Amino acid sequence: PSATAVSVSQMNISWASGGSQDHYHVKSSSDGYASNIYNSTGTSTSQSSLASGTQYTYRIYGVDADDVESSSYASVSKYTLSDPPTSPTVTDGTYASKINVGWTSSVTADHYHVWRDGISGAGTQIYNSSETNFDDTITGSHTYYIYAVNVDDAENSSYISDTGSTDNSLPTVPTALIASAVSTTLVDLSWTASTDSGGSGLAGYKIERAPDLAGSPGTFAQIDTSGTNSYTDNSASTNTKYWYKVRAYDNAGNHSGYSGEIPELDYMEYATDGAAQTAYVSSGGALTSHSESTIKTQGSYSLKGVATTGGLNKKLTRTVGPTIDLSNKTSINFDIRASRTGSNIKIGIHDSGGTTTEITPNITSADNFQTVDWDISGIANADKDAIDQVTSELGSARHSTGDDCRSRACEDGLEDKERIVPVLGLTQNILD
Numbered sequence: 001p002s003a004t005a006v007s008v009s010q011m012n013i014s015w016a017s018g019g020s021q022d023h024y025h026v027k028s029s030s031d032g033y034a035s036n037i038y039n040s041t042g043t044s045t046s047q048s049s050l051a052s053g054t055q056y057t058y059r060i061y062g063v064d065a066d067d068v069e070s071s072s073y074a075s076v077s078k079y080t081l082s083d084p085p086t087s088p089t090v091t092d093g094t095y096a097s098k099i100n101v102g103w104t105s106s107v108t109a110d111h112y113h114v115w116r117d118g119i120s121g122a123g124t125q126i127y128n129s130s131e132t133n134f135d136d137t138i139t140g141s142h143t144y145y146i147y148a149v150n151v152d153d154a155e156n157s158s159y160i161s162d163t164g165s166t167d168n169s170l171p172t173v174p175t176a177l178i179a180s181a182v183s184t185t186l187v188d189l190s191w192t193a194s195t196d197s198g199g200s201g202l203a204g205y206k207i208e209r210a211p212d213l214a215g216s217p218g219t220f221a222q223i224d225t226s227g228t229n230s231y232t233d234n235s236a237s238t239n240t241k242y243w244y245k246v247r248a249y250d251n252a253g254n255h256s257g258y259s260g261e262i263p264e265l266d267y268m269e270y271a272t273d274g275a276a277q278t279a280y281v282s283s284g285g286a287l288t289s290h291s292e293s294t295i296k297t298q299g300s301y302s303l304k305g306v307a308t309t310g311g312l313n314k315k316l317t318r319t320v321g322p323t324i325d326l327s328n329k330t331s332i333n334f335d336i337r338a339s340r341t342g343s344n345i346k347i348g349i350h351d352s353g354g355t356t357t358e359i360t361p362n363i364t365s366a367d368n369f370q371t372v373d374w375d376i377s378g379i380a381n382a383d384k385d386a387i388d389q390v391t392s393e394l395g396s397a398r399h400s401t402g403d404d405c406r407s408r409a410c411e412d413g414l415e416d417k418e419r420i421v422p423v424l425g426l427t428q429n430i431l432d
Helices: none
Strands: 002-005 011-014 023-029 035-040 044-047 055-063 069-079 086-090 099-104 111-116 124-129 133-136 141-149 160-165 175-181 187-192 202-213 221-226 230-233 242-250 255-258 268-270 295-297 305-307 315-324 331-338 345-351 356-359 370-375 387-394 418-424
Touching: 002 069, 011 055, 035 044, 086 141, 086 160, 099 141, 099 160, 124 133, 175 242, 187 242, 202 230, 221 230, 230 242, 356 387
Parallel strands: none
Antiparallel strands: 002 011, 011 044, 023 035, 023 055, 055 069, 086 099, 099 133, 111 124, 111 141, 141 160, 175 187, 187 230, 202 221, 202 242, 242 255, 268 295, 305 418, 315 387, 331 370, 331 418, 345 356, 345 387
16 A cells, blocks of 8 residues: 655555455554544545644555455555745845855654755755754855655645845955054054945954065054944054055955055154254254144154244255155145244145145144145156155244234344144045
8 A cells, every 4th residue: 555645634545456355444543543534445545634744554454245344454654744834034145155044943844855946856955954044055146945844755845935145245445545643652544435235244344554664564464353444553653654454344254355555654753843853854944943842743754844033935845765656646635734824835845856846825724733635636747756855935924023014124123933834644645
C-alpha cells in the first residue's frame, strides 16, 4: 500500500488487489485508536479533516462475502503536510556580500526548504534545515521561496517568498577637506558630506593622520571615526605639521575612496611680539612692539604688522617655505583684522617667478577679524605655482592729534599705531 499527503488535512491511500477478497476495510489511526474509513471493493480511498503535520497509520484488510476480515493486513504510515511558515524577511541592502533570510516558524513543520530564484524544482535549493534564519553568501538581487517540510521530507506546495539584495555600492568620496588649527593642541577638520545609495545607509567617516616628512605625508593611521562631516583632532602637538585624509563607510562595511591628502597648517602660539614672532616674519623696518601681551595666531603663513611714524606704504613680507603650489586653484581665503574700516590695506601673494598679485579688501568692522574670499581663478598658473612670500602693505596711517591731522599733511606728527593682523591659510584654506 501507499499513502500520499496531498495537503495539511488530506491523505490519499491506495493498494493492490489480491486473493479471493470480496471487498476491503481500511482503518486509520493517529493515536493508537483505529477507526474504519473504508468498506468497499475499490483499491484506493482518501481521508480528509486531518491534523497538519501529523502521522497517520493505515491498515488494509481483505474481507470475505460474510464481512469477515482476514487475520493479516497491509499497513502504511505517512505524515500530513505541515502548515506553511509566515512573515518572510529578506534583508535588502544591509550587507555587502550576503543576504539574510528569515521567517516565522510553522508549529507543525519538521524543517524547511528554501529555493533561490525559482519555486521548488525550478530554482536552486540552498537551505534544508530546521532553523528559521540563515545567511546566503551572494551578491546582487534575489528572490527566495520558503517551504515547510514534514517528517517525510514532503514540502507543502504553499510557499512564502520575498526579494532582497546586497549592498555593494560604495559611498561617495568626501570632498573639500579643510583643516584649520584652532589652538596649540586642537585641529578642526570639515568636509563635504558623502552619500550612500546602496540601501544600508551611511554609517560615518574614518579619519586618518600622518606626520609630515619634509613636505610629504608619512604613514597614515586611523585616529578616530565621526558620524558627521566634521571632526576635532585633540591629540595634535604644538607647532607640528600633519596630513589628514578621510573616507566614508556605510552600514554594510563598504568604504569610499579617500578625500585628498590635505596638509594641515603649522601653527605657533605667540607668547609676545618678541623673538618668537621675528622667527616667522621679516620686519623690513615696519614692525614694532604691539600692545597686546598674548596673541594666538592660527596658520603658519601668517602676518602681523604695526605701522608707526613714517610707516606709510611700508610693506611687510613673510617668507613661505617650502613654496605653496596654488596652480589650478580658484579661490583662497584669509582672515584679517585692522584698527579702522575702509580699503587701506593691501594683501599680496608673491610667486618665485617674480610676480606679486595683490587684493585690497574692504574692512567693514574695526578691530574684528573678518574672512575674505579671494578669487584667484584669473591669475595665471605660472604666477601662482610657487608662492614664496605673503605681503601686507598699509596704505595710510591714522594720526592721533585731531581731525585735521588725519590727512597726509600731518604725516610728520605723532601717529597712532595702525594694526594690521592678516592671517592667511594658504596651505589649508583652499576653497576648491
